[in-house]
Amino acid sequence: MLPMLILCCAAGAAPVTLTPLLPPEMGHWAEFALAGVEHGAANPFDPAEFAVDVLFSPKGAAEQRVPAFWMQPQRQSFEADHESIRPEGAAEWRVRWTPSAAGETACTVLVSRGGGEFTEAGRGAFTVGSAQNGAMPMARVEPVEKRYFQRADGAPLPLLGANVCWFGNRGTPDYDEWLAALADARMNFVRLWMAPFGFGIETLPDERLNYNQKRAWQLDYVLRLAEEKRLYVMLCMDFHGIFQDEPDMWGGNDFWPKHPYNTAQGGPCEKQNDFFTLGAAKDLYRKRLRYQVARWGACPALLSWQFFNEINNVYMKVSRKDVVPWHAEMAESLHAMDPWKHPITTSFGGSFEDRAMWELPGMDFAQFHLYLDGTGDGVTRQIGAVVGRFHERYEKPMFIGEYGVSFRGPGRDQDPHLRGLRQGLWAGLLAGSAGTAMPWWWDHLHPQNAWRLWTALNRFIEGTGLGGPGWKAVDAVAAGADGAEPPDLLVLGDDKTMLAYLVDPHRNYPHGALEEAPPEISANVTLPTRRPAGTLLRVEWWNPEKGEIIKSETVETGAPLMLLASPPFSVDIALRVLPVPSE
The missing domain is CATH 2.60.40.1180 (Golgi alpha-mannosidase II)
Structure with a gap:
C-alpha cells in the first residue's frame, strides 16, 4: 500500500487514516483502507448499528458520497486443480471510488452510530493522477432514444455477450480461461449470478448481516478481471431458487429451507412471500444492497444490477401482486444509494412477459428469455417479433437475456452445426435489440470454441456506429x-x-x-x-x-x-x- 493520508480530526479524537492500495487514477477503480473509525461491539455489516460514508470532492467535478464497507481480506491458494480461499490478516474498513477527474480531491469521512445522523470523523485531500493506461468507461442507457446502451464517453455500446453465471469446481480460475477467450473473441458483455452456488453473499443460514467474505473476494476477483478484459457485467443478485422448498427438475435449487431470512434460520420470514411484504425483510435486503453498492458499485465493468433471475418460476410460492411493487420500491432505494446510477432490471422465465413490471420507471431496461424447445417458427421470426413488441410497448432498451435451442441441455444433437446459436446472435442484434441474444450453456460453448461466432459478428458491425442515435x-x-x-x-x-x-x-x-x-x-x-x-x-x-x-x-x-x-x-x-x- 501507499503512504497513508492522515485526516484532520476533532480535537482529542483518534486519527483517521485513508490509505490507497494503488495510486488513484482518473477512470480507474480506486481502493482505500480506512482506519481510525472504531465500531466497537456494533455489527460492521449492519448500517443501522454503524455506518461509514466518504464524501469525495474533486476540484472542478461533481462530488460523490460513497458508502464504505467492512471486509475480511482473503488469500487465494491452490490445492490440486481448484482454488482455496482463506482469511488473511485483520478485517478492516475499505472504500472504493472511481475518480472522474484528475487533480486535487478533498475527502470527508462521515460516521453514523446506532442509526443516528452522520457526523464528520475527519477530512483531508489527495491527488488523483491522469490515467496511465486506457480506462474502461462506465456504461449507461442511451438517454435520448433509449434503445441501446452507451459508454460514459458517448460511444455506442451494442452488447455482444453470453451468460457465464457461476464457476465450476476449479473456482475463479474458470474465469481466467473464459473471460480471456471471450475478450479474444471481441465480446463485451457477460452475466454473473450471486447464487448460493456462485457469488452469493447472503444466501445460507449464518450469512444474515454476516456477508460471505470468501464469495465476496471471488466476485472482487472476477469483476477486476472483467475490467481488465473490457467486459461489461450484469450482476444478478438473486434467483428464483432461493424461494423453492422442493427439488426442481435438476434435482436441487431448493434453497428456501436454508435461507437466512427464513424463520427456521432466525430470520423474519415465515413463508416465502414475506420476503416481499415484511418491513423487516425489506430492511435486511436494503442493507445488503448498500453493501453491494459500496463494494462493487465503483467498478467500471459493472453494467447493471439485476434483482432476480426468472422470478415467475416461483409464482406458486410468491405473489406477483407483491413482487411487482417490491421491485418498484427496491429500485427506488437502489437508485438513491448508488452514486453511479447503474441501470436496474430483473427477468422472467418461460418466454413470460409482465407489462406491469416493464412499465415501472425503476426498471431501466427489459429482458426476454427464449429457449426454442418445441417451437416450429424460425428463430429470426420469433426474435424479430419479440423485439418489435417490446419496442412498441416500452420506452427502454431490451435484449434476449437468456437464449438456447433447449432449456433442458446444450442441444448439441438438435443444433450440431450451431446454426440455431448463430441465428440467435445475429437476429438479436439485427432485429434492433440492445445486443445479441445471450446464450446459456457457457461451459459447453467454451470447449467448442463457439465464441468465434461473436468474432464474425463483431467484424461485420465494426465501424458502422451501430447503437448510436437513429438506429x-x-x-x-x-x-x-x-x-x-x-x-x-x-x-x-x-x-x-x-x-x-x-x-x-x-x-x-x-x-x-x-x-x-x-x-x-x-x-x-x-x-x-x-x-x-x-x-x-x-x-x-x-x-x-x-x-x-x-x-x-x-x-x-x-x-x-x-x-x-x-x-x-x-x-x-x-x-x-x-x-x-x-x-
Whole structure:
C-alpha cells in the first residue's frame, strides 16, 4: 500500500487514516483502507448499528458520497486443480471510488452510530493522477432514444455477450480461461449470478448481516478481471431458487429451507412471500444492497444490477401482486444509494412477459428469455417479433437475456452445426435489440470454441456506429430468386448505414438444422436509398459464420429504392450498405 493520508480530526479524537492500495487514477477503480473509525461491539455489516460514508470532492467535478464497507481480506491458494480461499490478516474498513477527474480531491469521512445522523470523523485531500493506461468507461442507457446502451464517453455500446453465471469446481480460475477467450473473441458483455452456488453473499443460514467474505473476494476477483478484459457485467443478485422448498427438475435449487431470512434460520420470514411484504425483510435486503453498492458499485465493468433471475418460476410460492411493487420500491432505494446510477432490471422465465413490471420507471431496461424447445417458427421470426413488441410497448432498451435451442441441455444433437446459436446472435442484434441474444450453456460453448461466432459478428458491425442515435428497424422487402420462396429478412439502419440479415426460410432454425450440406439459394433485397441521388454506396455481402466479405461493389443512388441481388449462399447471408468515404 501507499503512504497513508492522515485526516484532520476533532480535537482529542483518534486519527483517521485513508490509505490507497494503488495510486488513484482518473477512470480507474480506486481502493482505500480506512482506519481510525472504531465500531466497537456494533455489527460492521449492519448500517443501522454503524455506518461509514466518504464524501469525495474533486476540484472542478461533481462530488460523490460513497458508502464504505467492512471486509475480511482473503488469500487465494491452490490445492490440486481448484482454488482455496482463506482469511488473511485483520478485517478492516475499505472504500472504493472511481475518480472522474484528475487533480486535487478533498475527502470527508462521515460516521453514523446506532442509526443516528452522520457526523464528520475527519477530512483531508489527495491527488488523483491522469490515467496511465486506457480506462474502461462506465456504461449507461442511451438517454435520448433509449434503445441501446452507451459508454460514459458517448460511444455506442451494442452488447455482444453470453451468460457465464457461476464457476465450476476449479473456482475463479474458470474465469481466467473464459473471460480471456471471450475478450479474444471481441465480446463485451457477460452475466454473473450471486447464487448460493456462485457469488452469493447472503444466501445460507449464518450469512444474515454476516456477508460471505470468501464469495465476496471471488466476485472482487472476477469483476477486476472483467475490467481488465473490457467486459461489461450484469450482476444478478438473486434467483428464483432461493424461494423453492422442493427439488426442481435438476434435482436441487431448493434453497428456501436454508435461507437466512427464513424463520427456521432466525430470520423474519415465515413463508416465502414475506420476503416481499415484511418491513423487516425489506430492511435486511436494503442493507445488503448498500453493501453491494459500496463494494462493487465503483467498478467500471459493472453494467447493471439485476434483482432476480426468472422470478415467475416461483409464482406458486410468491405473489406477483407483491413482487411487482417490491421491485418498484427496491429500485427506488437502489437508485438513491448508488452514486453511479447503474441501470436496474430483473427477468422472467418461460418466454413470460409482465407489462406491469416493464412499465415501472425503476426498471431501466427489459429482458426476454427464449429457449426454442418445441417451437416450429424460425428463430429470426420469433426474435424479430419479440423485439418489435417490446419496442412498441416500452420506452427502454431490451435484449434476449437468456437464449438456447433447449432449456433442458446444450442441444448439441438438435443444433450440431450451431446454426440455431448463430441465428440467435445475429437476429438479436439485427432485429434492433440492445445486443445479441445471450446464450446459456457457457461451459459447453467454451470447449467448442463457439465464441468465434461473436468474432464474425463483431467484424461485420465494426465501424458502422451501430447503437448510436437513429438506429432503428428499416422497412425492406426480400424476394427469392427465380420466384423461389423469399428469405426471412431483418434490416437495421440509421441515416447513413444499413445492415441486413437474410436466412433461408427452410434453414431458419429449427428447420434444416441437421442438414450436412444445405443447398444454396439467391435472393433480391429492395431497400430505401436514404441518400441523395448520385451518392456512392458500398454494398458488401458477408458470410455470417466466418465474418468475411463474399462480394462487394459500389453503386450510385438514383431512385428512392434500390434493388440488390445477393450472391448464392447457404443457410444465411448478411449485407452492409455504407457510404463511400469522400476523398
